[in-house]
Amino acid sequence: MLALVSTSDEVLVERARDGDREAFGELVARHQAVAFRVAYVLSRDAAEAEDAAQEGFARAFGAIDRFRPGAPFRPWLLTIVANQARNRARSAGRRRRLTERAALQLTPAAADTPQADPQLRAAIAQLDDRDREVIWLRFFADLSEAETAAALGCRPGTVKSRTSRALDRLRAQLGENAA
Numbered sequence: 001m002l003a004l005v006s007t008s009d010e011v012l013v014e015r016a017r018d019g020d021r022e023a024f025g026e027l028v029a030r031h032q033a034v035a036f037r038v039a040y041v042l043s044r045d046a047a048e049a050e051d052a053a054q055e056g057f058a059r060a061f062g063a064i065d066r067f068r069p070g071a072p073f074r075p076w077l078l079t080i081v082a083n084q085a086r087n088r089a090r091s092a093g094r095r096r097r098l099t100e101r102a103a104l105q106l107t108p109a110a111a112d113t114p115q116a117d118p119q120l121r122a123a124i125a126q127l128d129d130r131d132r133e134v135i136w137l138r139f140f141a142d143l144s145e146a147e148t149a150a151a152l153g154c155r156p157g158t159v160k161s162r163t164s165r166a167l168d169r170l171r172a173q174l175g176e177n178a179a
Contacts (some may be wrong), residue, residue: 009073016064024064028057031074035081037141038151041133042085052088056081075150078143082151123173131166138163 007026015023035056039049060067060080067076124132137148138159145163149156 010070013064013067013073014069016061017067024061027073027077031077032057034074034141034143035077038078038137038143039081039085041136041141042082042151043089048088049085052085053081055088056084059084075147078147079150079153082153119174123170126173127166127169130162131169134159134162135166135170 007023009027009030012023012027016027032053035053036049039052039056040046043049043052056077060077063080067073124135127135133152134148137143137151138145143151145156145159148159148163152159154162
């Protein structure tokens with residue numbers, strides 16, 4: 001019986017740097033879901049998130065020769081995707097008001113989480129953008145502090161302090177709603 005051997009991201013990146021499109025395709029398949037979740041958190045729009053993730057992968061493919069060998073691929077990719085999502089969100093200001101009204105609906109990133117009750121989603125929707133982003137990335141997209149830092153373009157220590165403050169505000173918000 002043959003054992004299936006999973007190829008590491010590092011090997012796939014090297015193959016992609018050598019022009020192997022299938023290797024890059026495998027990287028896309030591996031990281032597509034998390035790239036979408038990061039883009040969704042930053043744009044709060046599924047169509048925008050899909051476009052941002054796709055553009056992020058295209059940019060990553062174009063920049064694969066500039067990827068630092070030995071570095072982890074996922075944070076590098078998520079930084080590119082996050083930048084695409086932020087750029088798209090900035091240019092879609094008038095559509096943003098419409099997505100805010102839909103913030104109380106169940107989002108794809110939260111669909112599989114037990115904490116995704118309506119009261120919690122409503123409280124998170126009332127947080128400011130920075131607090132909402134760090135909460136969604138850390139707890140709903142299940143990113144590590146380092147990955148969240150890469151997605152937000154800040155240091156891991158900043159993620160830790162933002163998360164703490166955001167959770168305090170969320171607890172206060174939930175306390176107000178419960179009263």
